[in-house]
Amino acid sequence: MNLLQAFKMAFKSIACKKMRSFLTMLGIIIGVASVVIMVSVVQGQNAKNLEYFEKMGSNKINVSAYVWNGQDVSTLLYDYCLSMPELVDGVTPNIQVGQDMTIKYGAQTLSTNNWDNWEDMIQVVLGSDQYGVCNNYELGGGRDLSYLDIQDTNNVCILGGKIKETLFNFIDPVGREITVNGRPFQVVGWYQRKDLDGWPELDNIVLLPYTFNRTLNSNSTIDSYVVKAKSATATVEAMTRLDAYLKGFINDNNGYSNVSSDNSSANDIQQQNTMQAMVLGGIAAISLLVGGIGIMNIMLVTVTERTREIGIRKAIGAERRSIIAQFLIEAAVICGIGGLLGIGMGYVGTLIAGKFLLGESMLLPSTPIAVGAFLFSVVLGVLFGMYPAIKASGLQPVEALRAE
Amino acid sequence: MLIDIKDIYKIYNEGKESEVRALDGVSLQIDKGEFVAIVGQSGSGKSTLMNVLGCLDVPTYGEYFLDGTDITSLNDRQLARIRNREIGFIFQGYNLIQELDALENVCLPLIYRGVPAHEREELALEALARVGMDERAHHRPSEMSGGQQQRVAIARAIAARPPVIMADEPTGALDSRTGKHVLEILRELYREGTTVLLITHDDGIAATARRVVRLSDGVIVSDAAQEVDWE
Numbered sequence: 001m002n003l004l005q006a007f008k009m010a011f012k013s014i015a016c017k018k019m020r021s022f023l024t025m026l027g028i029i030i031g032v033a034s035v036v037i038m039v040s041v042v043q044g045q046n047a048k049n050l051e052y053f054e055k056m057g058s059n060k061i062n063v064s065a066y067v068w069n070g071q072d073v074s075t076l077l078y079d080y081c082l083s084m085p086e087l088v089d090g091v092t093p094n095i096q097v098g099q100d101m102t103i104k105y106g107a108q109t110l111s112t113n114n115w116d117n118w119e120d121m122i123q124v125v126l127g128s129d130q131y132g133v134c135n136n137y138e139l140g141g142g143r144d145l146s147y148l149d150i151q152d153t154n155n156v157c158i159l160g161g162k163i164k165e166t167l168f169n170f171i172d173p174v175g176r177e178i179t180v181n182g183r184p185f186q187v188v189g190w191y192q193r194k195d196l197d198g199w200p201e202l203d204n205i206v207l208l209p210y211t212f213n214r215t216l217n218s219n220s221t222i223d224s225y226v227v228k229a230k231s232a233t234a235t236v237e238a239m240t241r242l243d244a245y246l247k248g249f250i251n252d253n254n255g256y257s258n259v260s261s262d263n264s265s266a267n268d269i270q271q272q273n274t275m276q277a278m279v280l281g282g283i284a285a286i287s288l289l290v291g292g293i294g295i296m297n298i299m300l301v302t303v304t305e306r307t308r309e310i311g312i313r314k315a316i317g318a319e320r321r322s323i324i325a326q327f328l329i330e331a332a333v334i335c336g337i338g339g340l341l342g343i344g345m346g347y348v349g350t351l352i353a354g355k356f357l358l359g360e361s362m363l364l365p366s367t368p369i370a371v372g373a374f375l376f377s378v379v380l381g382v383l384f385g386m387y388p389a390i391k392a393s394g395l396q397p398v399e400a401l402r403a404e
Numbered sequence: 405m406l407i408d409i410k411d412i413y414k415i416y417n418e419g420k421e422s423e424v425r426a427l428d429g430v431s432l433q434i435d436k437g438e439f440v441a442i443v444g445q446s447g448s449g450k451s452t453l454m455n456v457l458g459c460l461d462v463p464t465y466g467e468y469f470l471d472g473t474d475i476t477s478l479n480d481r482q483l484a485r486i487r488n489r490e491i492g493f494i495f496q497g498y499n500l501i502q503e504l505d506a507l508e509n510v511c512l513p514l515i516y517r518g519v520p521a522h523e524r525e526e527l528a529l530e531a532l533a534r535v536g537m538d539e540r541a542h543h544r545p546s547e548m549s550g551g552q553q554q555r556v557a558i559a560r561a562i563a564a565r566p567p568v569i570m571a572d573e574p575t576g577a578l579d580s581r582t583g584k585h586v587l588e589i590l591r592e593l594y595r596e597g598t599t600v601l602l603i604t605h606d607d608g609i610a611a612t613a614r615r616v617v618r619l620s621d622g623v624i625v626s627d628a629a630q631e632v633d634w635e
Contacts, residue, residue: 017503309501315493316512316513318512319481320484396461397487398461401460401499
């Protein structure tokens with residue numbers, strides 16, 4: 001008997017035993033699909049959680065510091081940070097101008113007060129030449145703010161990726177002039193979009209030298225800074241030093257200072273994610289196991305029935321290997337189809353779950369998980385599908401025929 | 405000499421208290437073209453004898469030569485080949501595969517023999533026609549009566565044209581009229597030169613065979629040729 005014959009026989013047998021084939025497939029389909037969906041949703045969730053920290057920039061130290069008497073903390077902090085270049089990449093005031101601001105270019109007017117359409121709402125922010133570095137922006141074109149811009153309070157600005165598109169519609173904005181509350185500013189550069197879900201304002205910023213605080217922000221106190229550390233370890237070290245430095249001249253009687261970092265919450269979330277992945281992964285593994293047991297059950301229940309069939313086949317001259325080949329192909333085909341359907345269902349389920357649970361438009365499972373679950377089910381199905389063949393084909397035909 | 409067995413023993417649970425000697429030293433020679441009935445009460449060992457002769461089972465001790473081949477020295481693969489090419493089986497319970505239709509059942513031994521597809525179908529239809537079942541070629545066993553199923557089983561046994569047909573109580577599950585029809589087919593095969601071994605507990609059926617071997621408690625108690633009138 002050749003291979004083609006074995007294939008034909010296997011397909012014939014599957015087609016004839018629809019119920020058993022279907023039940024076997026069902027176990028595999030559910031097992032594979034549930035593993036794929038659960039693991040993918042967890043991975044999607046984790047990726048989403050971490051995306052925030054990646055886009056916002058890691059190793060950021062948030063510093064709040066001000067002194068009642070109006071002492072210029074900015075310059076002190078700036079100088080102090082420059083004194084530890086081995087730990088710190090940059091420092092910037094991080095001020096969002098609270099007042100209504102109107103930005104104009106040509107016929108277009110944008111407002112910071114656009115509450116009806118918050119996705120298009122813009123922010124005017126004040127920062128130093130290191131604002132981009134500290135907040136993880138990448139320069140898309142032109143140049144960043146320079147130290148001279150700050151020192152001389154130059155009328156220059158940097159645009160966020162989205163506002164640049166809104167105002168200039170893909171024309172190069174560098175060198176053009178916009179007005180902020182009637183005051184002209186020359187665009188010297190723009191940042192690439194971050195496209196962070198839920199944070200559209202990050203791409204809608206107009207960055208001005210922080211020295212405009214006096215004129216544009218009613219000279220309110222600058223009390224918020226971002227320090228960018230070089231690494232996670234540097235973050236810890238820099239935090240300690242900054243805290244000590246600020247405490248050196250700010251106390252409860254003359255002001256306020258606080259040093260914090262997102263790293264610790266990033267770590268918390270990562271830990272949480274790992275936990276969640278383990279719990280859901282465990283549940284998924286159990287469902288795969290249950291699916292596997294279902295496969296085993298169905299296959300073993302039919303052993304007797306199939307033993308007789310094997311007896312008949314042996315009695316009319318089937319060789320052992322012909323019988324094993326037939327059963328192997330049969331099990332492989334059933335499990336293969338079941339596994340593929342399971343992966344298909346897993347993909348559909350993941351898309352749906354991603355949409356409704358995470359609000360992701362295209363959450364897709366990772367290939368290793370899909371392939372792993374597929375292989376597990378197929379191997380299990382094939383092993384137990386072949387079990388009657390291996391067992392019964394070794395018997396004397398008369399013994400196999402005796403099975404009732 | 406087609407079949408030659410010497411001192412065949414089939415012993416279950418040997419050496420234990422529950423020891424059963426299904427065959428207790430059986431020797432038998434059957435020539436090509438004989439029609440032999442093996443008769444005995446239930447438990448006499450006749451089915452065991454057929455299983456051994458048909459290579460469905462191995463004897464505990466003894467020698468078995470089939471057409472000069474030492475069967476006891478063959479491996480599993482060679483035995484499968486013998487069952488496929490040399491012997492056609494007819495069982496009391498038909499033993500058709502329920503999921504396959506009549507034609508596919510008859511084709512099975514030809515598939516295992518490696519007969520090409522078109523030739524296979526031709527041979528199978530021819531065999532079905534011989535037993536008068538060609539019109540039901542595409543019916544499943546569940547759609548046929550017992551007699552019809554047995555005729556399909558006979559077609560399966562003869563499709564590969566084996567030199568020996570072994571039938572174990574082929575009429576056991578049939579009424580007397582269909583039983584007669586089945587016996588008629590066996591006789592026709594005999595007339596064409598096929599060696600036929602018929603196992604039965606029914607003396608009436610045994611009376612129609614040219615040679616009757618009688619078994620009791622695993623030993624042959626009589627072996628005699630007889631004249632029969634088949635007309």
